[in-house]
Amino acid sequence: MATTCLSCALTHGTKDTIGGVVTQSSNFQIRQDYSVPISGFMILATKRHIKSIDEFTQEERLEFIELLYNTRQKMKIVLGIETIYLIQEEDAAHFHLWLFPRHPWMEKLGQKLKSVKPIMEWAQQNLQTSENREEVIRAVEKLKESFKAIMP
Template sequence: MKKITLSNGKTVEVECLSCALTSGLIEPDGGVVIETEYFHAHQDVAYPIKGLIILASKRHIKCFDELSKEEKIDYINILSKIRKAQRDVLGIKCVYYFYNEDTTHHFHTWMVPRYEWMYEFGRSVESVRPVLLHARNNMNSEENINDVMKAINDITKELNN
């Protein structure tokens, strides 16, 4: 078991954070954005940026090539649906997608939106880490958290209609 401190300050002991989230053992702040048979999506509130979505497989795997045929189809369909909602509901024009195989969690994709304020950190993929750290360290005001929670609610409504 690993002891993990969540973005809301609560500490949990779990084998795998992604398994705990996708199984419903831990409820992500703002709740589940959308869920399918194979995937679970939620806002990553550790980085309070509107529309920063994590899409995680429900099955504990590490690599993209481990997805079944059905999971691959579901993955691209749900990823596309989330991206459309990001654009339509939140006005997000550009998104960076990250997926890595050396994570301590299992297969998941980060959908990191690009907002105008982020360009002060650069325009390449190298700017994403400083943007995330800036958000974590400087954007936890009550007003911004309320904006993030409203965005979660709005995108959830759109995705589940």
């Protein structure tokens, strides 16, 4: 565990996640993105401080796809999110995959990968409200509930 790493701190509970951990497996955690207040913006992070999918053990590889599948499916069923973008930057210190949701309000900010940065900036500037924070936490709660059925 790297002491200055945000992902390590969130994974090991020395820093609180937004709304609490959605679910976790032996090697991974699902949580709301820590800094961008977009509801349903989920992060799939390794518990180990590694950078790349090419460092995954066989157990991690199997667990990863199962957890990714379940999370994405629940985002659709429980939150009604029809489209997401999967993004993972290997130049980040700690492996985390973005499950970035497309919401109708994002249309005005563009499409596809090039729209993600403006959307995140817009969210930082316009969605830091208590009303939106409640919505973000409601989405976390709904996902948590639906995971309890399969990963108690």
